[in-house]
Amino acid sequence: MFIGKVIGSVWATQKETGMEHIKLLIVQPIDWKGVENGNTIIAADRIGAGVGERVIISRGxxxxxxxxxxxxxxxxIVGIVDSFEIAEDV
Structure with missing residues (x-):
């Protein structure tokens, strides 16, 4: 799993079987400081994430x-991040 920031949406009127009614979002992976960390991905969303929110992504x-x-x-997208805490000595 990793943290990402939702930066947009994908609209597709034709989808494969099993993907009906699934919202697709464009997510930019980020590190714990909020710095971009990798290539953007398209992730399925059933929990209602929106543009600008930090999310937890599961892949594969x-x-x-x-x-x-x-x-x-x-x-x-398996979660919307409200906050997180990093130990000071790390």
């Missing part, structure tokens, strides 16, 4: 389990 096979084994999803 675990992401498919959220929507079922037959869903062609590679990344899914």
């Amino acid at each position: 096979s675990p992401a498919r389990y959220v929507f079922g084994q037959t869903s062609p999803v590679d990344a899914v």
